[in-house]
Structures are given as C-alpha cells and as structure tokens.
Amino acid sequence: MSTKDLSYVRRDMIAPEPPPISTKTIGGWLRTNLLATPKDVVLTILALALLALALPGIINWLFVQASWFGADRSVCATVVQGGIRPDGWKGACWAFVGDRFQQFMFGRYPLEERWRVILVGIMLIVLLVPLLMPKLPYKALNAVLLFLVYPVVSFFLLHGNVLGLDRVETPLWGGMMVTLILSFVGIAVSFPVGILLALGRRSPMPVLRTFCILFIEIIRGVPLVMVLFMANVMLPLFLPTGWSIDNFLRAVVGVSLFASAYMAEVIRGGLQAIPKGQGEGADSLGLSYWQKTRLIILPQAIKLVIPGIVNTFIGLFKDTSLVAIIGMFDLLNIIRLNFTDTTWITPMTPLTGLVFAGLIYWIFCFSMSRYSAFMERHLDTGHKR
Structure with missing residues (x-):
C-alpha cells in the first residue's frame, strides 16, 4: 500500500517554531506571567485599573497626609478648637x-x-x-x-x-x-x-x-x-x-x-x-x-x-x-x-x-x-x- 493513500501520514515537514520566550528579562516575564493569553491580558488590565483607583488614596493616607511626630492627640485631631482643621488633615496617626x-x-x-x-x-x-x-x-x-x-x-x-x-x-x-x-x-x-x-x-x-x-x-x-x-x-x-x-x-x-x-x-x-x-x-x-x-x-x-x-x-x-x-x-x-x-x-x-x-x-x-x-x-x- 502506498503511503499516499494513508491520511495519517505526514507529507510536509513541520514549520520551525519560534524559540521559547526568555523569562529572565522584564519583557519576557511580563509576557509569560501577565500577558500570555487574552484572559490574562484582561485580568492584568483590571488589576492595574483597581490599583490606579485605590493606590493613590492609600499612599495619601499612609504617608502624604500622615502625622509622624507629636506628643499628644493634637497632632492627629481632625477637629480643633473652633471647627475643622483648615489644612484638611485626614491621614494616619503614626505619632501615636x-x-x-x-x-x-x-x-x-x-x-x-x-x-x-x-x-x-x-x-x-x-x-x-x-x-x-x-x-x-x-x-x-x-x-x-x-x-x-x-x-x-x-x-x-x-x-x-x-x-x-x-x-x-x-x-x-x-x-x-x-x-x-x-x-x-x-x-x-x-x-x-x-x-x-x-x-x-x-x-x-x-x-x-x-x-x-x-x-x-x-x-x-x-x-x-x-x-x-x-x-x-x-x-x-x-x-x-x-x-x-x-x-x-x-x-x-x-x-x-x-x-x-x-x-x-x-x-x-x-x-x-x-x-x-x-x-x-x-x-x-x-x-x-x-x-x-x-x-x-x-x-x-x-x-x-x-x-x-x-x-x-x-x-x-x-x-x-x-x-x-x-x-x-x-x-x-x-x-x-x-x-x-x-x-x-x-x-x-x-x-x-x-x-x-x-x-x-x-x-x-x-x-x-x-x-x-x-x-x-x-x-x-x-x-x-
């Protein structure tokens, strides 16, 4: 029987595939772990969007508007004598x-x-x-x-x-x-x-x-x-x-x-x-x-x-x-x-x-x-x- 009559016999050589992506570089790590499939791309974008939404407020509360030094609650009070603090302070009280x-x-x-x-x-x-x-x-x-x-x-x-x-x-x-x-x-x-x-x-x-x-x-x-x-x-x-x-x-x-x-x-x-x-x-x-x-x-x-x-x-x-x-x-x-x-x-x-x-x-x-x-x-x- 001729091999031409056998459908499961390969007649053409497989085309060479590109070399595997190196994970030792930043780009290779990103493509492998965050952008490997369309689903990964969507999830990565959603995660970055959530970080962009929440991270500025967290950093602002933890560091930017935080009170770092002081000996009593006056440095961390949001309300002072006469009303609300004029500087609008609302950060962490690390002085405590x-x-x-x-x-x-x-x-x-x-x-x-x-x-x-x-x-x-x-x-x-x-x-x-x-x-x-x-x-x-x-x-x-x-x-x-x-x-x-x-x-x-x-x-x-x-x-x-x-x-x-x-x-x-x-x-x-x-x-x-x-x-x-x-x-x-x-x-x-x-x-x-x-x-x-x-x-x-x-x-x-x-x-x-x-x-x-x-x-x-x-x-x-x-x-x-x-x-x-x-x-x-x-x-x-x-x-x-x-x-x-x-x-x-x-x-x-x-x-x-x-x-x-x-x-x-x-x-x-x-x-x-x-x-x-x-x-x-x-x-x-x-x-x-x-x-x-x-x-x-x-x-x-x-x-x-x-x-x-x-x-x-x-x-x-x-x-x-x-x-x-x-x-x-x-x-x-x-x-x-x-x-x-x-x-x-x-x-x-x-x-x-x-x-x-x-x-x-x-x-x-x-x-x-x-x-x-x-x-x-x-x-x-x-x-x-």
Whole structure:
C-alpha cells in the first residue's frame, strides 16, 4: 500500500517554531506571567485599573497626609478648637505609634531592665539565622543551643531573681515580646510532640494509639479560647492546696498542646503518603523501628508536608492574640489597650494602630511563607529538572 493513500501520514515537514520566550528579562516575564493569553491580558488590565483607583488614596493616607511626630492627640485631631482643621488633615496617626512604640514591644516591662529583653532577642537571631541556612555546618550543636539551652537562659534573663537580676513578674510582660515567646515555645514544642502523636496514632499498640487519638480529637474539637480558659480557670482546681501555676506558663502550655494536636495531623498526612515499600525495604535491611522512622520515613514525610507545617506555624503566631482571655496582653491587645488612652483618643488612632499591628503580623507570616517556599525548592531532589 502506498503511503499516499494513508491520511495519517505526514507529507510536509513541520514549520520551525519560534524559540521559547526568555523569562529572565522584564519583557519576557511580563509576557509569560501577565500577558500570555487574552484572559490574562484582561485580568492584568483590571488589576492595574483597581490599583490606579485605590493606590493613590492609600499612599495619601499612609504617608502624604500622615502625622509622624507629636506628643499628644493634637497632632492627629481632625477637629480643633473652633471647627475643622483648615489644612484638611485626614491621614494616619503614626505619632501615636512612635510615642507608644516601646510599650508595644515590651509591655510594662521596667524601663531600666529592657536591655534583658533586647539581649534575649539578639541571642534568638544569632542562633536562629545559622540554623535556617542549609549550607552552614554544626546544625546539631546549633539546634541544641537554640531549643534546649536558649529557653533556660532566656527565662532566667527575663524573669530575673538570679545572679543579681531584679525579678520581673510575668504580668508585667507584654507586647511583641509575649507574642514572640508564645510563638517560639509553641513552635519548638508542637513540632516534636506532633511527630510523636502522629507516630503514636499509627502505632499497632492499642493503648498508645487510643490515647493519641483521644488527645488529638479532643484538642482539635474545641477552640483555642476554650483551651486557654480551661488552663486558666480549671487547672488550679486539680492542683494540691497551696500550689499555683503562673498565668503565662498556663498560656504557654495551652498554646503548645493546641498546636501539637494540629501538627500531629499534618505529620500523619505525610506519613500516609509514603509508599509502604519504603518501610518494607528498611525492614529487609535489618533496621530497627526508630532507625527506619528517623532515617527513611520521617525525612520523606516532613518534606511532603512542609506547606502544612508552616501553615500551622503561621496560624499559631496569629492565634497568640487570644491570650487576652486570661489577662495577658500580646502585641495586638496592648495596641488596643492604648486606644482608650485620653492622650491619644482621635478617630484615626484605632485604625492606625490596627494597620501597624497588621503590618507586623504580615511581615512575620510572609517571611515564614517565603522560607517555606525556599525549603521546598531546596529539598525538591526527587526529579531532575
């Protein structure tokens, strides 16, 4: 049979196609990401139109007509004696944030002792940054210093009453330092505890499996507000007479246990995604359960659920604002507390304070999100690109 009678046989050579558009140039990136299809072009134009409509007003409120310096509400008041201000001011009251900035960061921590908080913050940066950089050596030593030594040293520095340091009670702690302490401890505790709970839920031992299931489902079945309320109100009822637990410690324990239950389910999802053959191969090599779990199963499972882990960390960081129910003032709540200060009562003060709080939360959450994406790319070694 002649190939001329076969309709599916190509008779002409395919015309050469143009080379792919390079995304390394600005024009190539725009064509690939914003102008690739007619739908993309329409959506890009609509987005630019919305930005052109909203951005000038936002910039005007945030920067142009904002009040940057001052010692009281007179610099931010829209109404002055005799009527409306003649300059038509209606911008953000950053003078309020500047005047109360130290309180937002340290709460009511004594002024002369705030160097201790700053020192703890510097120690955290010095220990955390090298741990987050994959190529730097001595990760084990760094982790021991950060998660075991640093919390003990930080507690004695912040609380005092040792080595000649004045005692600072936890009710005086507040602001950003409380948010960071609760978040750091919650993250440091919830990750290993969540791994143990996830392994326990998959354990063949009925007692251990039942305990882990009950813990996870009970904690996940109630809101964090209830967990904190129970830790603050109900826990003292079960303690021996004369015993008491500091409110801050109750908050730390409640937040950590709550995050551990959610972390356990995230880790369990990664464990279930690992093919059964991975464990069987480790068994055939004679590895023990813990060797198999530590060297083969867990590294693969954690790599798969990095987005879920970081999402839990981000949620934990934002949920620290709920400690107000037990009388503690984190960043958001101490900002809200200052709204009633007669020195700064103006229509723009609450909005400016909330914008400032939102900006701080966004910086930390966005940083965690970007680091998560970086680690996903760094650990994505399963396929050649």
